[in-house]
Amino acid sequence: MTARVLNGKELAEQVRATVRAGVADFVKAHGRAPGLDVIIVGEDAASVVYTRNKEKAALEVGMRGNLHRLPAQTGEAELLAIILRLNDDPSVDGILVQLPLPKHIDSDKVILAIDPSKDVDGFHPVNAGQLAIGRADRALVPCTPRGCMKLLALAGTPLAGARAVVIGRSNIVGKPVAQLLLAEHATVTIAHSRTRDLPAVCREADVLIAAVGKPEMVRGDWVKAGAVVIDVGINRVSDSANPGKTRLVGDVAYDEAAERAGAITPVPGGVGPLTIACLLENTLLSAKRRAG
Numbered sequence: 001m002t003a004r005v006l007n008g009k010e011l012a013e014q015v016r017a018t019v020r021a022g023v024a025d026f027v028k029a030h031g032r033a034p035g036l037d038v039i040i041v042g043e044d045a046a047s048v049v050y051t052r053n054k055e056k057a058a059l060e061v062g063m064r065g066n067l068h069r070l071p072a073q074t075g076e077a078e079l080l081a082i083i084l085r086l087n088d089d090p091s092v093d094g095i096l097v098q099l100p101l102p103k104h105i106d107s108d109k110v111i112l113a114i115d116p117s118k119d120v121d122g123f124h125p126v127n128a129g130q131l132a133i134g135r136a137d138r139a140l141v142p143c144t145p146r147g148c149m150k151l152l153a154l155a156g157t158p159l160a161g162a163r164a165v166v167i168g169r170s171n172i173v174g175k176p177v178a179q180l181l182l183a184e185h186a187t188v189t190i191a192h193s194r195t196r197d198l199p200a201v202c203r204e205a206d207v208l209i210a211a212v213g214k215p216e217m218v219r220g221d222w223v224k225a226g227a228v229v230i231d232v233g234i235n236r237v238s239d240s241a242n243p244g245k246t247r248l249v250g251d252v253a254y255d256e257a258a259e260r261a262g263a264i265t266p267v268p269g270g271v272g273p274l275t276i277a278c279l280l281e282n283t284l285l286s287a288k289r290r291a292g
């Protein structure tokens, strides 16, 4: 079997087009554009690119986007003061603080300071709690897990009763995507670094989601024939075909897995593009809810 490739780039474009139309309607109704404020502390090269892309994406769909670039030595109190100011600013619908933060700042404290109704990353315990009690409709749900669910919808996989295995239990990806699968009535297993015989656990999966951060860890013979494989991993490795160069790979050995899977996401071009598209959706949703 050769798997159907789930094109995240194309799907993300569709999501962005829908958001763009929603933003235009919002502006007509409320006389202002939804606003997304992104904060970065320090100069981590990858984070700088991610945050610039988020601001740019907001502007492209007609939102007000604002990137706050703070120096690495910014104190926790100063960062918290900026967040409180944005919480109180009615033109701000989404606040996103790029993680990881420098070590001298307590990221839990920072996440807690964000008004949950503006927490477009969905990391605040109020939003995580709403998702955990089955009230995603009241929450802002983390973007990458929502992207995974959109890709599963694209695959057309029936989720009710399906066996789903999520590898990874982070608060950002593993746990929330498991909650979303559970809400769709899948039978969900969350695997992690202590899981015994991970290949055997994975072979049970009709839906396999890898969010580990280990290049090509999931091998082809871990995949059940016909399963849908969603690869969240983004890993930079040296490119043996181009000495001195690097390339991106996922957590799944793509070529091997594609031989057995029914559908699979590529890296890059799978989950990645949907993360920013879902951030825009969350910002529009927040703006609409806050405007009543």
Ligand code: NDP
Pocket (backbone or CB within 6 Å): 144, 167, 168, 169, 170, 171, 172, 173, 174, 191, 192, 193, 194, 195, 198, 211, 212, 213, 214, 232, 233, 234, 235, 271, 272, 275
């Ligand atoms: P974390 O490092 O927070 O979590 C990794 C998880 O993988 C942990 O739960 C860990 O288990 C588990 N794990 C580690 N090693 C193994 C192993 N050998 N066997 C089984 N489980 C293992 O990562 P994130 O969740 O933040 O990210 C995961 C990947 O997704 C990364 O590659 C990241 O770059 C990517 N990512 C991609 C995004 C996108 O937009 N496409 C967005 C966010 C992340 P334990 O808890 O026991 O330590």
